[in-house]
Amino acid sequence: MQNFSILPHEMAASLWRNRDLIVALTKREVIGRYRGSVMGMAWSFFNPLLMLVIYTFVFSVVFKARWGVGGEESKADFAIILFVGMIVHGLFAECINRAPALILSNVNYVKKVIFPLEILPWVAFGSALFHTVISVGVLLLAQLLISHQLPWTVILFPLVLLPLIFISMGFAWFLAAFGVFVRDIGQLTGMFTTVLLFLSPVFYPLSILPEKYQGLLQLNPLAFIIEEGRKVLVFGQLPDFGHWSTMMIASLLMAWAGFAWFQKTRKGFADVL
DSSP states (O other): OOOOOOOHHHHHHHHHHTHHHHHHHHHHHHHHHHTTOSSGGGHHHHHHHHHHHHHHIIIIIISOOOOOOSSSOOHHHHHHHHHHHHHHHHHHHHHHHHGGGTTGGGHHHHHOTTSOGGGHHHHHHHHHHHHHHHHHHHHHHHHHHHHSOOOGGGGGHHHHHHHHHHHHHHHHHHHHHHHHHOTTHHHHHHHHHHHHHHTTTTSSOGGGSOHHHHHHHTTSHHHHHHHHHHIIIIIOOOOOHHHHHHHHHHHHHHHHHHHHHHHHHGGGHHHHO
16 A cells, blocks of 8 residues: 655655646636636625625624724725734635535545545635735725825735645645544634634734733634734734744644645545445
8 A cells, every 4th residue: 555755855856846737726716716706706706805895894883893093084994904804714615615515525536546635624724815806905905095095014914824835734734634534623613713813803903802812812822813914904003023032933834734734634534425
């Protein structure tokens, strides 16, 4: 029986070796999502725009929520701050929610011994990242229309997002393999990401919570990414590089743990499917 390497460098080597295949499958998936619709790829732009309008109306008009950034805070300011949290959570949630079905929905690949199954989570992540890039474009466009300028720190957003990439991949590899053996896991991930939406500082700043709860919420990896994302995208501040370095190390360890679990268990996929 074929053995699959679980060494950390194999995680990067597989990504590099199969980069063209990952790009091709990601492109096919993004195009396939909108195939047959009247507006086609335009939905990738209008979806985040519509969500931004709806959330702005609900939270700033219906609930009259304010972020408390000082000065005369407009509804547009609130919407932009809120949208950053939605973008970060959306990227993570899409990867996690799709992961348990990745192998189950590609059984034909499992039968092909030479197909690199470990790239399927990368394909799902690539599709989610495409929509994240479009959403960030909508965010920056809205900022330009409202304030007529962008902080130079926006160029640091990919750096802030880097730990989230590895955290998402770690979860995705683990859930993709676990979902083959325990089908119920797919029912739980939706609940998990919904709970995470409200336990992350998406709709409120971390600073308004009592100190004892702030510590607990900071254990949530999304909390750091969201708060630092707002710093560079909206407030023009530098991220906390010390905390970022710690997050980066932890996320790489998490990615490798998920990859090792996937490689260890993939030999049993064909038997179950």
